[in-house]
Amino acid sequence: xxxxxxxxxxxxxxxxxxxxxxxxxxxxxxxxxxxxxxxxxxxxxxxxxxxxxxxxxxxxxxxxxxxxxxxxxxxxxxxxxxxxxxxxxxxxxxxxxxxxxxxxxxxxxxxxxxxxxxxxxxxxxxxxxxxxxxxxxxxxxxxxxxxxxxxxxxxxxx
Numbered sequence: 001x002x003x004x005x006x007x008x009x010x011x012x013x014x015x016x017x018x019x020x021x022x023x024x025x026x027x028x029x030x031x032x033x034x035x036x037x038x039x040x041x042x043x044x045x046x047x048x049x050x051x052x053x054x055x056x057x058x059x060x061x062x063x064x065x066x067x068x069x070x071x072x073x074x075x076x077x078x079x080x081x082x083x084x085x086x087x088x089x090x091x092x093x094x095x096x097x098x099x100x101x102x103x104x105x106x107x108x109x110x111x112x113x114x115x116x117x118x119x120x121x122x123x124x125x126x127x128x129x130x131x132x133x134x135x136x137x138x139x140x141x142x143x144x145x146x147x148x149x150x151x152x153x154x155x156x157x158x
Contacts, residue, residue, distance in 0.1 A: 023049045027063055027074075027156070033132030033139070034074050037061070037103055038158060048154035056080065056128055056149070058094075059103075061156040064130065067144040074156060075130035075140050075147075076103070085129045087111065087142065088118040092131070103133060110135045113142045121146065128152065 020026075025046040029038045038044065038061065046063050056062060056077055066073040079085045079094050086092075090109030092099040101108075110131065112119030119142060123129055127146035132138025141147060 021048070023047075024157075025154070027072075029074055032137050033134050034061070034076070035134045035137075036105065037076075037133045038074060038156070045157040046154045047157055050155050051152065056152055056155070061158065062130070063153045063156065064147055065151040065153070066139075067147060067151060068139065072153075073139075075132055075138070077128050078131050079123050079129035079146075081123055081125050081127060083129070084120070084122045085141075086118070086120040088120075104135070108135055126150075 025048060026043055027046045028043050029040060032040050058077055058080060060077045061074065062077060063072055063074055065071075078092060078099060083094050084096070085094055086096075087110055090111060092101070092110050121129070123146045126149035128149065129141045129146050131140045131142070
């Protein structure tokens with residue numbers, strides 16, 4: 001009987017570890033870089049499994065390892081491998097077309113990093129350009145450049 005309880009407990013613990021590390025994980029947003037879409041201190045589910053069956057896509061809200069300090073960050077993908085991105089006059093252009101961003105507060109402007117007037121780049125193989133929805137309060141690809149695929153942990157379910 002004791003052995004059965006130990007086996008059941010080990011299976012339960014193993015299932016918990018597997019699910020929370022490879023399938024679904026609870027995450028808490030810290031900061032306002034994704035407001036108003038995701039609010040500070042709110043909890044969401046992170047789908048870690050989805051990118052085993054498909055690649056990250058534009059508009060996905062993802063958890064990533066911040067290239068600047070290796071902490072966790074939540075951002076939105078706006079461009080993928082091979083896409084060109086240009087930030088100018090408060091707007092985001094992807095592959096030469098104005099990016100449609102219905103998730104932003106109307107009138108939200110997106111400026112390049114503070115030391116340049118215009119910022120252009122092309123995402124390399126397995127690289128993604130990410131931005132926070134709160135553009136005036138977000139350290140994102142404008143600061144640290146495109147994010148490598150291996151730094152993206154999964155997509156937020158909200």
